[in-house]
Amino acid sequence: MSVHEQFADDLSLYALGALLGEERLAVVKHLQDCPDCRHELARLQGDLALLALSASGPKPPLRSRERLMAAMAREPRRIPGRFMKRKAWWTAMEWAAAAAAVVMIVLLLHQNTDLQRRVAALDAHSTEQHKQLLEAKDLIATLTSSDAVHFTLVAAKTPPQPQGKAVYLRSTGTLVFLASNMPELPPQKTYELWLIPTSGAPIPAGLFRPDPHGSAALINPPLPTGVEAKTFAITIEPAAGSAAPTSTPIMVGS
Amino acid sequence: MVSPDALLVSAICSGDEQAMEQLYERYSAIVYSVALRILGDTGAAEDILQEVFMQLWRSPDTFDATRGSLPGWLAVITRNRAIDSLRRRRPESDITDVVVSIEPDLVGSTEMIRALEKIRGALGQMPAAQRSALEMAFFEGLTHTEIAEKAGEPLGTIKTRIRAGLLTLRKAFHP
Numbered sequence: 166m167s168v169h170e171q172f173a174d175d176l177s178l179y180a181l182g183a184l185l186g187e188e189r190l191a192v193v194k195h196l197q198d199c200p201d202c203r204h205e206l207a208r209l210q211g212d213l214a215l216l217a218l219s220a221s222g223p224k225p226p227l228r229s230r231e232r233l234m235a236a237m238a239r240e241p242r243r244i245p246g247r248f249m250k251r252k253a254w255w256t257a258m259e260w261a262a263a264a265a266a267v268v269m270i271v272l273l274l275h276q277n278t279d280l281q282r283r284v285a286a287l288d289a290h291s292t293e294q295h296k297q298l299l300e301a302k303d304l305i306a307t308l309t310s311s312d313a314v315h316f317t318l319v320a321a322k323t324p325p326q327p328q329g330k331a332v333y334l335r336s337t338g339t340l341v342f343l344a345s346n347m348p349e350l351p352p353q354k355t356y357e358l359w360l361i362p363t364s365g366a367p368i369p370a371g372l373f374r375p376d377p378h379g380s381a382a383l384i385n386p387p388l389p390t391g392v393e394a395k396t397f398a399i400t401i402e403p404a405a406g407s408a409a410p411t412s413t414p415i416m417v418g419s
Numbered sequence: 420m421v422s423p424d425a426l427l428v429s430a431i432c433s434g435d436e437q438a439m440e441q442l443y444e445r446y447s448a449i450v451y452s453v454a455l456r457i458l459g460d461t462g463a464a465e466d467i468l469q470e471v472f473m474q475l476w477r478s479p480d481t482f483d484a485t486r487g488s489l490p491g492w493l494a495v496i497t498r499n500r501a502i503d504s505l506r507r508r509r510p511e512s513d514i515t516d517v518v519v520s521i522e523p524d525l526v527g528s529t530e531m532i533r534a535l536e537k538i539r540g541a542l543g544q545m546p547a548a549q550r551s552a553l554e555m556a557f558f559e560g561l562t563h564t565e566i567a568e569k570a571g572e573p574l575g576t577i578k579t580r581i582r583a584g585l586l587t588l589r590k591a592f593h594p
Contacts, residue, residue: 174578177585182499183562207487212585214491215592216557217449217498219538220456221531224448229465233443233472237436240476 169195172202180209308343308382327379329416331358331370331397338390340370342383342397347375350401357402358383359410361417363395370397372406425484432479439476446490447472450497457501457558467501490531502560534592541591545584552577553584 172195178184179192196203307313319325329344342358350356355374359367371386396418400410424445430438447468454467471493475482482492542550552570555561561569567577 174575174582177582178556178563178578181556181581182502182560183556185562208589209585210495211487211491212588213498213557214488214494215534215538215588216542216553216585217453217494218490218531218535219542220452220558221449221535222452223455225451225465225468226461229447229451229468230443232465233469234436234440236469236473237439237476240473 169199169202176202176206177209180206180213305384308341308384313380327416329358329397329399329418331418333360333394333397335391335393338388338392339385340383340388341385342371342373344373344375344379344381344399346379347381348379350374353404354401355404355406356381357400357406357410358386359398359400359414360388360392360394361396361398363393367398367410368392369406369408372402424489428475428479428482428484428489431476439472442475442489443472446493449490450493453494453497454501457498457560458505463504464501467497467504470500471497498557505560537591538588541588545587548572549580549584549587552580556581 172192175184175188175192179189184192196206325346327344327346327348329342329347331340331342333340340360344356347356355372357372358370360370361367368388370388371383373381373383375381398410398414398418399416400407400412400414402411424442427438427442431442450471451464451468454464455461458464458467474496475493482489545553548570552566555566555569556563563574563577563581567574570577
């Protein structure tokens, strides 16, 4: 439980009835919305009760008891017989209550059916989304898995060449990049992909090292949205990558 | 489990005078003592005692046993009524709003004596300025502004002392 610190002192004063004006209104308003502070207020009332008990001492004089009993005897008592006289009135009330209950049940049943229909629709929608999510996960796993075998098809009798294919969606800044036949790199080096905008400096679009077969993939590296790409390029950079290219690109998009 | 107090209040709801007498036997001393401490006048304290118990007789359902202890509730509403009387103002506090969460079981006389020892012990160990601020606010019904003027201390200091004093009392039962 956490009592809001800005109300902590004022809650004590509120419990004591010592808070006035705007300060009091602010606490009343806060209490309406804050169960923790309502709980703390009840505890503070308990603390005040302990303080009150410290005054415990003298018993009241006997006449106080007699005075109370006399006053109670003068007050109308709530005995069952009094309810009997009101039977007709109660019966009418009971019928009205029963009728209201029936109307309420019908309304609730109607609401229930409507809610069930909505739940079923949401359920179907959720299932469909789940299916799409699984498909997307499979696709990403296929693209990024080290077990996946990449085949690059080229004209017959042509020696394999390093290749990269970038698919870029400007409006969302989404990028899928696949590379194949990439030469192996020394351990302290990495390949870095660059988005070359139509204007301005190259933007880093991810680091990659090819697998033993020379394949690599970059799925959705962090990129700003809305940047128009003139092309993509690859450079060889130190293992930690660079904020700007430090070498001549070894591959550039056509 | 339903507390013995809750059973008595339930009987009072059905107009059981004997249940009312039992509650009076059990708690009239608390109500009277609190009123007397605040008002300093036996006649005025008897009036508050009468008022509080007649309120319970007329509207026993204003006490909800699930929301607190009966002796704690009686002590707090007695204090509020006595302060209203002291300041010669109409009753301001709505007793249905009073929820009293109190830790010690005060139903038996042994439990009550033990609780009293703890409370008085905690008050005795409290710094004098803290205890004074707390008692002025509670038993004299002074506002924090009035206490600050009387003590010649900043308003914030008085607010903090009052809260700290109450928390010290609470800690006596939650060491």
